[in-house]
Amino acid sequence: MFPRLKNSWGALLLSLLAAEAGATQLIEHADRGHVSVNISASETNRLAIEGRRIANVVPSVKGVLAGQKDEGLGAYYFTLANAAPNQGSVTLFVSDDKGVTYKLILLPRPMAGEEIIIRPPGDKTASAGRATADGRAASYQRRIKDLMLAMADEESRAGVEPVAVNREVPLWKEGRLVLLAQYLEGDMVGERYRLNNVSPSSMLLVEQELYRRGVRAVAVEHHTLMQGDSTQIYVVRERKDHE
Known part of the structure; x- marks a missing residue:
């Protein structure tokens, strides 16, 4: 069996950084x-x-x-x-x-x-406006990361309480994916999944394959699953109007 998440902070943080790297790149x-x-x-x-x-x-x-x-x-x-x-x-x-x-x-x-x-070269006024926009973008990314960590570690939830779901989500025949819980936070929704490898072969997971419209970040606890093994998957997406 894989170790519990508390012993996998390095892998999880690398996943978070990879997810964050997938955002729009602003080049100066x-x-x-x-x-x-x-x-x-x-x-x-x-x-x-x-x-x-x-x-x-x-x-x-x-x-x-x-x-x-x-x-x-x-x-x-x-x-x-x-x-x-x-x-x-x-x-x-x-x-x-x-x-x-x-x-x-x-x-x-x-x-x-x-x-x-x-970003083209510009005057100081334009630079100041961009700095404000940068601050908003950094704050947004910080909220995403905080929600990810809240889902991964009970001690860091800071008032973000989970809503139990335990609903199986159709995926592919090699894996059994279950939505365990959702975390509602402002205009974002955090989702914690468990994926079991039910195939006779090993399974390699890549965060980019799990992105869909509205998904802002994905983190996978264990990227390689042998037969019968499982992993936690964390997703942060935009909150829909009816939620």
Whole structure:
């Protein structure tokens, strides 16, 4: 059997960091030098420039990207032409409608499609406004992480009480997924699941495979399950109107 969650904080925190890394990436100072960004190796990614429109996108090596420009929004949607998680980095030169060029180093990862927002150089007033927006984004991410930890550890709940559910959720024939409890917190809902491997083979879990519309974070206690083993799964999603 796997150890209890209290003995698995390292793995859980790594899962939380991975989930947080899946949020929108805000890129600054790419007009001054190369900036590295994570992208999905197999899914479509979105690239945009804050307050401006993309005029041109040129990869350093021809044929590595397959992309399409959104003429209405001035954004750029792209995938890797050779979708492989172990593919090397790709350098990208992006120009905006005001003649500024940005340099990105794309790092393919086995993750869900990413949204990348480039921040152009601006004045101090605009920077102050962005700092306020950054503060709100950081607060939102903090709430997600706090709810995750509240579900994982009874001592850190701080008034967030679970509502028992114990309802089986149809998944796939190799796994039995049960929604154990829900945690309502403002405009978010935390959900704690137990997944049992009921197949004769080992099972490998990846957080990105569990994302759906409205899901903001996923953390998995144990990523590899042998036959008969189980793991806890934690999900934070947007709260629906009727909840």
